[in-house]
Amino acid sequence: MTLLSSRSSNSKSQDADHLARIAIVGRGFTGIMTAIALFKRVDRPFHLVMFDPRAKIDIGEGISQPASTVLTSRVRDLSVDPELPDDFRRWLETDDTWRDRLISDPAGLEHAFVPGEIFSTYVYKRFAEALAGRPDVIVQFGSDTVTAIDRHLDGGYSVFLGAEQRTRFDAVFLATGYGMRENSEAAPAGGAQSAVVIGGGIHAVDRALGLLADAKISHVTLISESGFLPQSHAPAAVGAIVTDQPMPGTLRGAFRFLREAAGKADLEGSGWQGIIMNGFRSRARDLWAGLTPEERARFKRHVKAIYDSHRNRLPPEHYQRACIMRSPAARSP
Numbered sequence: 001m002t003l004l005s006s007r008s009s010n011s012k013s014q015d016a017d018h019l020a021r022i023a024i025v026g027r028g029f030t031g032i033m034t035a036i037a038l039f040k041r042v043d044r045p046f047h048l049v050m051f052d053p054r055a056k057i058d059i060g061e062g063i064s065q066p067a068s069t070v071l072t073s074r075v076r077d078l079s080v081d082p083e084l085p086d087d088f089r090r091w092l093e094t095d096d097t098w099r100d101r102l103i104s105d106p107a108g109l110e111h112a113f114v115p116g117e118i119f120s121t122y123v124y125k126r127f128a129e130a131l132a133g134r135p136d137v138i139v140q141f142g143s144d145t146v147t148a149i150d151r152h153l154d155g156g157y158s159v160f161l162g163a164e165q166r167t168r169f170d171a172v173f174l175a176t177g178y179g180m181r182e183n184s185e186a187a188p189a190g191g192a193q194s195a196v197v198i199g200g201g202i203h204a205v206d207r208a209l210g211l212l213a214d215a216k217i218s219h220v221t222l223i224s225e226s227g228f229l230p231q232s233h234a235p236a237a238v239g240a241i242v243t244d245q246p247m248p249g250t251l252r253g254a255f256r257f258l259r260e261a262a263g264k265a266d267l268e269g270s271g272w273q274g275i276i277m278n279g280f281r282s283r284a285r286d287l288w289a290g291l292t293p294e295e296r297a298r299f300k301r302h303v304k305a306i307y308d309s310h311r312n313r314l315p316p317e318h319y320q321r322a323c324i325m326r327s328p329a330a331r332s333p
Contacts, residue, residue, distance in 0.1 A: 019047040019138065021168070023159050025146045026175035027052035032123055034173045035139075036080055036130045045136035049169070051159070053145045071119060072202050072315060074233070076110035078119060080126045086110070091122050111236045113315040149174070193218050200224025202312050205322050212325060220325075226305030229326075230312050232319035234273045247283045251295045254287055255303065273313070 022038065024031045027050050035050065071078070079087040089110050131139065148160040149172055157172045195217050197208045208220040222229075248254050258280060262272035291299070299307075314322065 019045050020170045021047050021049070021156075023157075023167075023169040023172045024048065024050045024175050025052075025149075025159070025172065026050075027054075027141070028175070029123065031173075031175035032127050033080060034175050036127055039130040039134045039137065045138075047138045047140070049140045049142055049167075051142045051144060051146050051161075053143055071113060071116050072233075072313065073113075074110065075112050075114060080123055087126075088119070088122055091125075092118075108236070113233075113317075194220065196221045196223060198223045200226060200229055201308075202230045202314055205229060205314060206318065209318060209321055209325070226309070228305050228309035229322060230314045230319070231310050232316050233313045234271045235316055247287060249287070249290050251291060251299055251303070272310075 022042075024034050031050060031052065035048065038046075038048065075089050075092065076086070079085050081087050084090075092109060092114075131137070142161075144161040144165075146159055146161060147163075150158050150160070152158045152168045154168065156168055156170045158166045158168055159172060160166045195208075195211050197204050197211070197220055200222055204222060204224070208222055211217040211220050245257070248257055265272055265274060288296070313319075
């Protein structure tokens with residue numbers, strides 16, 4: 001393994017001229033995961049360049065939360081290796097730094113929600129381990145801003161850095177997730193007593209709770225187009241609940257079916273989460289394919305906001321805090 005900075009004069013850099021050249025644009029969660037996959041899957045030497053203008057790389061962004069806040073995915077659903085789905089849990093159990101802080105979760109470690117900083121540490125350690133196992137790979141970190149990608153006349157791709165500089169690569173992975181983000185941790189203007197957060201999804205709610213928690217802001221207004229806030233995860237993970245009854249092929253029939261199934265699940269104590277999302281997802285594609293254009297438009301107009309509020313869920317503790325902050329008693333002076 002040879003690590004080179006973007007301006008390195010290391011003599012070993014001459015070896016890179018004879019290797020396959022691969023670029024990854026982005027060094028967040030998506031970029032790091034792409035690099036790990038390359039280290040494990042590409043069986044010949046190569047030269048990897050990872051571009052990202054940001055000095056701070058926030059792994060947590062790839063899972064909808066900044067690293068300083070609690071992730072919205074459980075421990076059991078997080079792993080850098082699809083062949084080892086419990087890898088993150090096993091790492092937590094053997095890491096003295098985090099084990100004692102998390103092992104007491106009443107639902108069990110695999111059902112816990114952890115801060116993004118913990119997951120970031122795990123991902124970076126797995127990245128370092130995968131890289132250490134590839135002494136034949138040259139890795140270079142570039143701080144240049146990639147402005148464009150195009151096909152190269154000699155094959156491969158041209159990566160444009162600024163207005164004039166360009167570099168040829170045999171393969172390019174665009175790993176910017178939902179796009180490069182500006183620093184979202186900037187504090188509100190000095191002396192501000194209130195703040196406005198635009199959005200009503202899990203990231204917006206978490207941002208609002210963070211502002212209220214630092215005691216510098218006493219009131220946060222969420223501006224949401226739908227008016228719905230994310231619902232809560234179940235206290236413990238719920239598996240897919242799929243009934244043997246066929247799903248109706250119309251939008252009205254399908255949601256009547258879901259309401260009845262969710263009501264029955266609540267009475268039985270299993271919760272709606274296994275019906276609404278985990279079970280419905282296996283049937284949603286076929287249902288959507290069979291809907292008429294009019295029904296699809298009706299779904300987007302009347303149902304999508306409700307559907308999204310149940311699909312994208314908050315950790316139970318965050319949901320309870322959001323409900324308390326939203327209550328009239330909490331808003332009164």
